[in-house]
Amino acid sequence: MVNAIAIDPGFGHGWGRKGRSLNPPVVFCDFDGPIVDVSDRYYQTYRMALSALQTRSSKTGISLSLQPLDKQHFWQMKQNRVPDIDIATRSGVPEERFEEFLAGVTQLVNQPALLHRDRLQAGVRWALSLLHSQGIRLFLVTLRCQEQAEEILRRHGLEDKFVAIRGTGDRTAAYKNQSEHKIQLLADVMDEYAIASSESAWMIGDTEADVLAGQTNRISTIALTSGIRSHKYLMQFSPTRIHSDLLSAAHYVVYRAETASATVG
Numbered sequence: 001m002v003n004a005i006a007i008d009p010g011f012g013h014g015w016g017r018k019g020r021s022l023n024p025p026v027v028f029c030d031f032d033g034p035i036v037d038v039s040d041r042y043y044q045t046y047r048m049a050l051s052a053l054q055t056r057s058s059k060t061g062i063s064l065s066l067q068p069l070d071k072q073h074f075w076q077m078k079q080n081r082v083p084d085i086d087i088a089t090r091s092g093v094p095e096e097r098f099e100e101f102l103a104g105v106t107q108l109v110n111q112p113a114l115l116h117r118d119r120l121q122a123g124v125r126w127a128l129s130l131l132h133s134q135g136i137r138l139f140l141v142t143l144r145c146q147e148q149a150e151e152i153l154r155r156h157g158l159e160d161k162f163v164a165i166r167g168t169g170d171r172t173a174a175y176k177n178q179s180e181h182k183i184q185l186l187a188d189v190m191d192e193y194a195i196a197s198s199e200s201a202w203m204i205g206d207t208e209a210d211v212l213a214g215q216t217n218r219i220s221t222i223a224l225t226s227g228i229r230s231h232k233y234l235m236q237f238s239p240t241r242i243h244s245d246l247l248s249a250a251h252y253v254v255y256r257a258e259t260a261s262a263t264v265g
């Protein structure tokens with residue numbers, strides 16, 4: 001059981017010594033999914049966009065028979081990447097109102113009132129502390145607005161666990177989740193900190209964008225099922241590993257680094 005491995009407290013201090021690995025482990029970690037649970041915000045956004053559509057329709061004398069999905073069903077559909085248009089159809093949104101409904105979702109999802117619904121995932125504090133204490137360099141690489149990510153990490157006292165936090169200036173990028181954007185962002189951070197492609201560098205994230213970013217930049221990848229994609233969906237992208245959450249992934253990275261170090265030394 002990877003989770004049960006005992007960790008040598010002195011392990012993290014040996015990197016770069018004679019006989020040790022020349023590639024100290026590095027973890028690039030995504031934000032939404034591994035660190036933050038956004039499921040409540042996304043669900044509330046969906047419910048509010050439906051309500052707004054209903055209200056506007058009533059004002060013009062049109063009564064829509066909307067049938068909101070429950071949170072579990074909604075999140076299952078998101079995890080299996082069911083298109084938003086299909087979610088709208090299942091919720092009773094008529095075809096001629098799709099565009100209006102989707103525009104409402106995009107406009108609402110980054111509203112400050114809804115951003116406060118984001119919560120830290122269980123075990124995140126332990127996971128980041130474990131990696132940090134083992135001398136593993138941690139970078140945050142997210143399509144979330146950088147200021148938002150910094151503010152949330154600061155609020156939880158986790159900012160100092162990271163060597164650097166890199167996000168975007170675009171408040172809608174995380175919702176669009178563009179793979180190309182993530183690939184480039186990871187490449188830029190690796191360039192900036194002169195980190196070579198290697199098996200001891202890991203990209204940990206919850207979507208295909210994270211897996212593709214790691215694979216394109218030739219580092220190992222761990223896909224997490226604690227976010228917005230299902231196990232079945234993530235399997236298609238052949239990540240190096242699939243774990244349930246960041247804590248489980250952190251234990252594995254530490255285990256691998258320890259094994260590599262013992263082999264080299």
Ligand SMILES: [Mg+2]
Binds near residue numbers: 207
């Ligand atoms: Mg994510």
